[in-house]
Amino acid sequence: MSAAVTAFAAETGTGVLIVSPREVFRKQILRELENTTGEALAVAGGAEALMHLDANSVRTAFLDRQIEDLDVDELAATIQARHPHVRVIVAEREGATGHEFACERLPEAWVNSTKTLLSAAGRPVTPIESLPGMIGSSPRMQRVYRLARLVAPRGTTVLIVGETGTGKELVARGIHELSRRSHGPFIVVNCAAIPESLLEAELFGFTRGAFTGAFQSRVGRIHAAHGGTLLLDEVGELPLGMQAKLLRFVQEGEVQRLGSPDVFKVDTRLMAATNADLMQRMKEKQFREDLYYRLAVFPIELPPLRNRPEDIQPLAQEFLTSLCRQANVKPKMFNVAAAGILRRHSWSGNVRELQHWIERAFVLAEEKPEIEPEDLVMPSEAA
Numbered sequence: 001m002s003a004a005v006t007a008f009a010a011e012t013g014t015g016v017l018i019v020s021p022r023e024v025f026r027k028q029i030l031r032e033l034e035n036t037t038g039e040a041l042a043v044a045g046g047a048e049a050l051m052h053l054d055a056n057s058v059r060t061a062f063l064d065r066q067i068e069d070l071d072v073d074e075l076a077a078t079i080q081a082r083h084p085h086v087r088v089i090v091a092e093r094e095g096a097t098g099h100e101f102a103c104e105r106l107p108e109a110w111v112n113s114t115k116t117l118l119s120a121a122g123r124p125v126t127p128i129e130s131l132p133g134m135i136g137s138s139p140r141m142q143r144v145y146r147l148a149r150l151v152a153p154r155g156t157t158v159l160i161v162g163e164t165g166t167g168k169e170l171v172a173r174g175i176h177e178l179s180r181r182s183h184g185p186f187i188v189v190n191c192a193a194i195p196e197s198l199l200e201a202e203l204f205g206f207t208r209g210a211f212t213g214a215f216q217s218r219v220g221r222i223h224a225a226h227g228g229t230l231l232l233d234e235v236g237e238l239p240l241g242m243q244a245k246l247l248r249f250v251q252e253g254e255v256q257r258l259g260s261p262d263v264f265k266v267d268t269r270l271m272a273a274t275n276a277d278l279m280q281r282m283k284e285k286q287f288r289e290d291l292y293y294r295l296a297v298f299p300i301e302l303p304p305l306r307n308r309p310e311d312i313q314p315l316a317q318e319f320l321t322s323l324c325r326q327a328n329v330k331p332k333m334f335n336v337a338a339a340g341i342l343r344r345h346s347w348s349g350n351v352r353e354l355q356h357w358i359e360r361a362f363v364l365a366e367e368k369p370e371i372e373p374e375d376l377v378m379p380s381e382a383a
Contacts (some may be wrong), residue, residue, distance in 0.1 A: 015057050018042040019049045019075075020064035029062065046070030047156070047298040050147070053083050060087045069298065074150050082143055131174030134167060135318050136311035140303040144171065151298050152178035157250070159235075159295045160273040162302030165352030168273035169233060171300060176229040181269055184228025189221050192237035199242055206258035222255050225268040235295065236276030236287060243288045250294045270295070305347040305354065312342050315351060319358040320371065332362070335370045342376070 018029045018040065026042035041058070043049050046067050052058070061079055065072050076088045127137060128145040151158055152175045160168045169188060176186045194202055205220030222230055232238070238246065249255055250270060256263050272295045281287035305312065316334065324331050334342065338361075347353055361375040368375075 015059060016040045017049060017052060017058045017061045019044075019046065019061065019067060021045065021066060021068050022064070025064060045297075046072075046075040047151075049075070050078065050082075051299060053079060053086065058083070058086055060089065063088065063090045065090060069154070069156055070150055078146055078150060082146075131171060132177050133170050134174060135315050136308060137314075138303075138308035138310045140308045141311060144300060144302060147298075147300050148175050149178060151175065151300075153180060155269055157269075157295060157297040158271045159297070159299045160271065160302065161278075161299060162273075162275060163304050163350055164275050165350035166302040166304060167351055168275075168302055169231065171302060172229070172231045172271045172273060175271065176269075179229070179269070181228050185225050186229050186231070187221050187225040188231045188233055190233045192234040196239045196242070199239070200245060201258055203242075203246070204255050204257055220255060220257065222249055222268055223264060223266055226266045227268075229269045229271060232270070232272040234274060234276075235272040236274040236278055236281055238287075240286070240288065243291050247288070247291055247294070250291065305350045309343060312347070312354065313339060315354055316342050316358050319355050320362060323359060323362045327362075330369065332365065332368070333370050335372055337373045338371045338376055341373055 016039070018026055020026050020042070021044050023044075026044075030040055030042055039057075041052055043052055046063075046069050049061065049063075053061070061076075063072050063076060067075065072090060076090060079086055079088050128142050128149065130136065130141070130145055131148055134141075134145075148171055158172070158175060160171050162168050172188075173186055176182060189203065191199070201218075201220070203220045203222055205218050205223055249266075249268075253267070254263050254265055278287050278292050278296075282289050282292055305315075313334075316339075320332055320334070342354075349356075357376065358371075360377075361371050364375040364377065365371050
């Protein structure tokens with residue numbers, strides 16, 4: 001066994017994460033580590049690595065420079081920002097023109113030519129600029145912004161997960177606006193709002209006479225998003241039959257209109273959003289496993305508002321200021337007691353609930369310069 005790799009495994013004590021798109025590369029390192037203490041995990045891409053780091057005890061992450069879904073230096077910086085206790089090691093190529101490491105010498109070549117990108121000893125993290133249209137600077141939202149900005153320039157499929165009202169569509173729109181497709185269309189399809197009988201025609205389009213009422217041909221939403229981005233909102237509500245039909249587009253980038261034998265190649269970036277537990281849906285045979293893994297190439301989880309209380313006041317004030325501007329009245333503020341009520345509320349409806357609550361408070365406050373506790377009353381409480 002490689003003495004250097006053994007030393008690293010002994011030093012970390014718990015987990016080692018190996019990230020490389022090359023199977024032979026991953027297997028070789030796993031063989032070298034199989035008799036050491038601690039668990040060794042091997043994954044193919046950067047997005048998958050970030051998920052494992054969140055869910056497992058990892059002390060050292062070995063990153064192959066040939067990772068395809070994310071820039072390796074940006075991935076290393078993200079790991080250090082989110083998990084400062086993790087030691088990040090990047091594998092350099094053995095030779096200037098070498099395509100792969102020599103497998104028999106891989107561990108030694110890897111360890112001896114690695115570099116630690118950032119110190120794990122408490123280096124301050126530069127705040128990440130929020131996404132367009134989003135407010136919040138809490139650590140949980142900083143994580144969202146960093147991931148979104150990492151994936152935005154790429155064509156990677158993104159799955160945005162979060163409770164209702166957390167702003168999943170805003171994240172998707174922000175990624176689109178920061179991408180190379182920002183001048184193309186951004187089209188949203190709410191999979192829960194369209195009847196199953198109409199959903200296929202909406203997504204894929206149809207030709208004249210394809211069904212009763214099809215008086216003229218029409219392209220579907222997927223085709224309409226050509227050159228831009230398509231967001232499948234509430235994707236967990238897709239019927240199983242539609243999931244199977246969607247796979248062709250996800251895998252091949254092709255669509256076929258109802259009533260037509262012609263197949264069209266489309267250049268559409270796909271994003272999906274859901275408030276459902278898709279893993280549970282898969283166990284219940286309500287969501288296709290093959291579709292899930294094609295959608296969840298790069299997952300981003302949005303935290304509920306109750307888990308980022310430091311963002312409540314800035315959000316509430318922004319909503320209030322915007323309402324004052326629209327009504328052409330002097331800016332209002334929250335007094336201390338009203339601000340305390342906002343902080344203590346559970347916000348089961350998340351940002352959307354907060355926005356509606358502030359709008360009602362603005363109306364109830366009338367000409368007062370401040371929002372007071374008696375203005376923060378929802379209809380159910382007033383009855």
